Amino acid sequence: QVQLVESGGGLVQAGDSLRLTCVVSGRTFGRYAMGWFRQAPGKERECVGAINWSGGSTYYVDSVKGRFAISRDNAKNTGYLQMNSLKSEDTAVYYCAASPEWSSAPYMTEIYGYWGQGTQVTVSS
Secondary structure (H helix, E strand, O other): OOEEEEEOOEEEEOOOOEEEEEEEEOOOHHHOEEEEEEEOOOOOOEEEEEEOOOOOOEEEOHHHOOOEEEEEEHHHOEEEEEEOOOOHHHOEEEEEEEEOOOOOOOOOHHHOOEEOOOEEEEEEO
């Protein structure tokens, strides 16, 4: 079993930065791809980015390219989502997720079998 715990969310102003952290326990973190998702009220959950097991491949949704960066430290069983130049439309609950595969469509929720509980990010304009 894999457990994921996110932290680092909060209330910030537009233009500020936040770094979300996802600590993974239960299995060898380095064998899993990691995705970061968000869900705003009334909207579907979307993948903002993903990273493969080695960190050598990443994916970002267009709306966050150039502002968000995903990284991981397999030695610490931890993944990160650095969010810069935050906008009000980034307001959502953010989730990290783990998948044993890195597919051609890492943004698909179906490939992720393990999810964290979520952390709220609120950006005031």
